[in-house]
Amino acid sequence: GAGVSQTPSNKVTEKGKYVELRCDPISGHTALYWYRQSLGQGPEFLIYFQGTGAADDSGLPNDRFFAVRPEGSVSTLKIQRTERGDSAVYLCASSPHIDNYGYTFGSGTRLTVV
Amino acid sequence: AQSVTQLGSHVSVSEGALVLLRCNYSSSVPPYLFWYVQYPNQGLQLLLKYTSAATLVKGINGFEAEFKKSETSFHLTKPSAHMSDAAEYFCAVSITGTASKLTFGTGTRLQVTL
Numbered sequence: 001g002a003g004v005s006q007t008p009s010n011k012v013t014e015k016g017k018y019v020e021l022r023c024d025p026i027s028g029h030t031a032l033y034w035y036r037q038s039l040g041q042g043p044e045f046l047i048y049f050q051g052t053g054a055a056d057d058s059g060l061p062n063d064r065f066f067a068v069r070p071e072g073s074v075s076t077l078k079i080q081r082t083e084r085g086d087s088a089v090y091l092c093a094s095s096p097h098i099d100n101y102g103y104t105f106g107s108g109t110r111l112t113v114v
Numbered sequence: 115a116q117s118v119t120q121l122g123s124h125v126s127v128s129e130g131a132l133v134l135l136r137c138n139y140s141s142s143v144p145p146y147l148f149w150y151v152q153y154p155n156q157g158l159q160l161l162l163k164y165t166s167a168a169t170l171v172k173g174i175n176g177f178e179a180e181f182k183k184s185e186t187s188f189h190l191t192k193p194s195a196h197m198s199d200a201a202e203y204f205c206a207v208s209i210t211g212t213a214s215k216l217t218f219g220t221g222t223r224l225q226v227t228l
Contacts, residue, residue, distance in 0.1 A: 042218030
């Protein structure tokens with residue numbers, strides 16, 4: 001597609017529920033990144049993929065968070081047993097390959113845990 | 115580890131006035147530096163990037179930034195502010211070997227008044 005697409009744009013869920021957030025990167029981009037942006041803060045790195053494999057998941061806060069990219073394109077961020085502290089905007093970005101030259105972000109999914 | 119500090123969470127300028135948004139970085143190795151802009155309900159958009167070439171970097175929408183190693187700074191400037199520049203601006207750093215994993219500052223909200 002023309003840009004990085006994230007769905008849903010907004011998600012409200014109850015504490016303890018399971019959620020999935022989807023990211024559709026720019027076609028042909030092999031690198032995909034997830035960030036989380038809490039209110040009043042800059043984005044914080046969660047995980048990145050090179051192709052299908054999670055090359056660095058050091059930013060995932062705990063084992064309730066998991067992400068997959070089974071075919072090297074679309075990625076899903078999965079959060080189990082959601083907590084109110086998980087409320088944030090989850091941002092996805094992609095780039096043609098791993099480099100240090102910046103990448104394209106999606107508009108994000110605003111997750112609210114009530 | 116690398117980090118960035120953005121001085122001033124809010125900056126207000128008059129339309130037509132100089133815009134100066136400050137960013138200082140900390141890195142044990144030569145960094146790559148970025149400025150992103152975030153408009154309300156939109157994703158982050160890359161304004162400009164420094165990747166060890168020219169120290170004065172020109173970006174989109176008339177913005178530029180100068181890498182000053184001696185001051186560990188990468189301040190963002192624009193000679194004449196426009197109402198459409200009102201947004202949140204984020205400085206970010208990455209270092210070679212981290213696969214473009216970005217560390218963001220906390221952001222500066224720019225307000226432009228008539």
